[in-house]
Amino acid sequence: MVAESKERQNLGLLCFYPYRALEARLLAELAVAGFDDITLAQGRIAARIGPAGTRLTDLAEQALVTKQTAGYLVDQLEKASYVRRVPDPTDARARLVQMAERGQAVVAIARRVEAEVEAEWTAHLGGEATAQLRATLERLREITDPHR
Template identity: 40%
Template sequence: MSTDTTPDEPLPALLEQVKGITLAKLHRRLAATGFDGIAYRHGHVFRFIGEEGARITDLAARSGITKQGVGELVTELEQMGYVERTADPDDRRAKTVRLTARGVDAQASSRAILDEIDAEWSRTIGAHELRVLRTTLEAIVASEAPKPTST
């Protein structure tokens, strides 16, 4: 290799670029389909709200951000009509964050858009290469997952 060539981009930097490209496409397409206002930061909690809803404390644990941070994001999503806070049936002091009909539609649209992006990548690099990429990334994620401690 000659010394006048640019060194390869570090893999984490490439992954960060792919993430940025993907999120920009996702949010642009969401806005184009009527789901405006959803930003990258909202994904930290929005993606963890299932059919049964979730408590703020659970969203904080799953997203890795503070309860206060989650509360602020939930307030923003609530103001845009994507979520609502309801009384928790198991604990009167707690609130459950639930998707509204608009939130359910936005989640479904997000999933469909991400599937479209996968299909675009499949056409760009090939279906086999995309499967290999996915399998490789899943293996890296699994290898870095916290290991259970024995007591």
């Protein structure tokens, strides 16, 4: 990095810094709010739970982990009362993972922090550059996100 830091960094790495910053900030602010038992991996799973609940298999696929890993993380989230599992009325094999009350409190904080961070970035970059950044990243997602 001695050499790297002054040179032209590759685009992928440049993308990584903001992401990492946001993730760290989220975790830190959640800890401040008393939710200090959440891990990154748990958050990545929890972030993908839809309003009506989501199947474990879907969570695993979207988070790019195996069903087993997703199950392990959901177990922990459930033990800590962030989520609950209910039977899927349309399929007796499946269960829906839903946000519990405690989980919804976390989601509210997360949304607030995301908005704050984005406002800070906008203040640094300017509104126009931020809008362009978003537009470009959305186009880039078309070829870099296997799930859409």
